[in-house]
Amino acid sequence: MGDTSWTFLFVGSFAALGAAMAAGTLAALWRHRRTGTMPGSDDPVELSPRRRAALWGRVAVGLVLAAVGVVAMRRAGLL
Numbered sequence: 001m002g003d004t005s006w007t008f009l010f011v012g013s014f015a016a017l018g019a020a021m022a023a024g025t026l027a028a029l030w031r032h033r034r035t036g037t038m039p040g041s042d043d044p045v046e047l048s049p050r051r052r053a054a055l056w057g058r059v060a061v062g063l064v065l066a067a068v069g070v071v072a073m074r075r076a077g078l079l
Helices: 003-035 049-075
Strands: none
Touching: 003 049
């Protein structure tokens, strides 16, 4: 493996981590909206405004990580 392969793996992992973080949190928020429960709990859960904002912040961080990873791979000529 050359340097390009390691760069792709390193930067691509940030993009993949960000995408997974955003998608998973969005899925949990969508489930809460539909059923009132969160993953790992069958009982209804009430989300405080602070907790809801923290979850949306996690979605935003995930999207930023994914975007930065994709832009970095494009600039490096890996995509």
